[in-house]
Amino acid sequence: MFFERILSLGTVNQEFSSATKTRLMNTIALITTGVSMLYTLMYVFVLDQSTVALINLSFTLAYCCTLGLNALHSTKASKVWFFSVLMVHLMVCTNVYVTNATGFHLYFFLVPTGAFLLFELKDKLEKISLSLVSVVLFLYCENTMNEAPLIELTESIEAMIYQSVFLVNMIEVIVVLTIFANQLERNQTKLTRQATKDSLTQTSNRHEFFEKGESLLLQSQQRQEAFSLVLLDFDYFKSINDQYGHAAGDTCLIMVSKIIQAELNSKQILARIGGEEFAIILPSMAQASAVNLAERIRCKIEQHAIPIIGESHFNCTVSLGVTCKSNAQDTLKTLLVHADNALYLAKNNGRNRVETFAQINA
Numbered sequence: 001m002f003f004e005r006i007l008s009l010g011t012v013n014q015e016f017s018s019a020t021k022t023r024l025m026n027t028i029a030l031i032t033t034g035v036s037m038l039y040t041l042m043y044v045f046v047l048d049q050s051t052v053a054l055i056n057l058s059f060t061l062a063y064c065c066t067l068g069l070n071a072l073h074s075t076k077a078s079k080v081w082f083f084s085v086l087m088v089h090l091m092v093c094t095n096v097y098v099t100n101a102t103g104f105h106l107y108f109f110l111v112p113t114g115a116f117l118l119f120e121l122k123d124k125l126e127k128i129s130l131s132l133v134s135v136v137l138f139l140y141c142e143n144t145m146n147e148a149p150l151i152e153l154t155e156s157i158e159a160m161i162y163q164s165v166f167l168v169n170m171i172e173v174i175v176v177l178t179i180f181a182n183q184l185e186r187n188q189t190k191l192t193r194q195a196t197k198d199s200l201t202q203t204s205n206r207h208e209f210f211e212k213g214e215s216l217l218l219q220s221q222q223r224q225e226a227f228s229l230v231l232l233d234f235d236y237f238k239s240i241n242d243q244y245g246h247a248a249g250d251t252c253l254i255m256v257s258k259i260i261q262a263e264l265n266s267k268q269i270l271a272r273i274g275g276e277e278f279a280i281i282l283p284s285m286a287q288a289s290a291v292n293l294a295e296r297i298r299c300k301i302e303q304h305a306i307p308i309i310g311e312s313h314f315n316c317t318v319s320l321g322v323t324c325k326s327n328a329q330d331t332l333k334t335l336l337v338h339a340d341n342a343l344y345l346a347k348n349n350g351r352n353r354v355e356t357f358a359q360i361n362a
């Protein structure tokens with residue numbers, strides 16, 4: 001469960017924010033304190049090594065201080081402290097307790113990955129300094145043989161410890177890479193959303209309208225299918241804002257976009273292309289069906305009560321202009337002009353109605 005939560009850090013569901021980093025630092029410090037304490041007890045009761053136990057107890061207490069610093073909101077200091085204690089501890093383990101044949105110094109690899117994971121993006125100096133120190137200390141431990149270790153180990157135990165250290169390092173690298181990959185994917189999804197969706201209504205924005213619209217129009221031309229476009233504009237929206245406030249205007253935009261969306265299938269696209277103007281792309285739909293759909297949307301909007309805080313509700317209406325691709329030369333821009341002309345006609349003819357471009361030309 002804990003492992004699963006760690007591996008899902010940085011995904012859409014579990015944001016890897018500064019607060020999460022602090023929580024993770026606390027968890028790591030707590031686990032390290034616990035493990036270090038267990039080793040201390042083992043040195044006393046199993047190996048009968050009181051000197052080693054005493055040294056180890058001081059490291060256990062030092063790890064514990066990380067939690068204290070975090071509690072005092074010195075999050076950066078707590079991380080620097082934790083990694084510094086860890087590095088000194090590793091050096092003492094490798095060069096005082098036992099020898100480098102145990103591979104204890106391989107734990108120095110935990111420092112750069114851990115530091116890059118837990119520090120903030122801006123803490124470059126801390127991340128680089130800790131990484132460099134860990135490399136130097138690793139090389140020192142690798143090239144120094146402790147001739148008189150406090151704990152004598154057999155070769156087979158040394159080999160076992162070496163393998164376990166390697167395993168822990170591998171697990172840490174996998175976890176950290178997974179979190180970074182999650183974070184990357186999450187940011188990518190967020191950026192794509194920001195670039196293509198309208199932040200208020202979550203419908204397509206102008207950019208996505210043109211991108212998807214042009215590709216769907218091309219497809220309909222290749223397949224020789226119909227293609228309709230509807231332009232929708234609120235009636236007297238300025239008065240709604242003036243009378244009920246801008247927030248009520250925003251609620252109105254959101255609710256109406258939901259009403260329209262409910263009438264569309266997954267291939268039809270609703271886009272907010274202006275302040276209170278929406279466009280609906282209807283691939284494979286001929287004019288008659290598009291007019292029917294536009295009329296249905298108009299009725300649903302007219303009947304829908306928009307709630308207002310402190311008051312009961314208000315109703316709004318929209319005008320719609322419909323156009324349909326008539327020849328192979330039609331581009332999305334020309335269709336937009338045609339739909340706009342039809343919309344203008346709907347406004348001129350009294351609003352809260354649907355008009356078509358074909359009527360203007362008739």
Ligand SMILES: Nc1nc2c(ncn2[C@@H]2O[C@H](COP(=O)(O)OP(=O)(O)OP(=O)(O)O)[C@@H](O)[C@H]2O)c(=O)[nH]1
Pocket residue numbers: 200233234235236237238239241245246247248249250253274275276347351
């Ligand atoms: N609440 C809110 N209002 C917006 C938003 N974008 C544009 N508006 C408002 O929409 C109103 C549009 O006003 P007009 O262009 O005069 O059109 P109208 O009042 O709807 O009149 P007609 O279109 O002629 O029926 C302006 O008052 C804008 O401030 C928005 O995101 N939220």
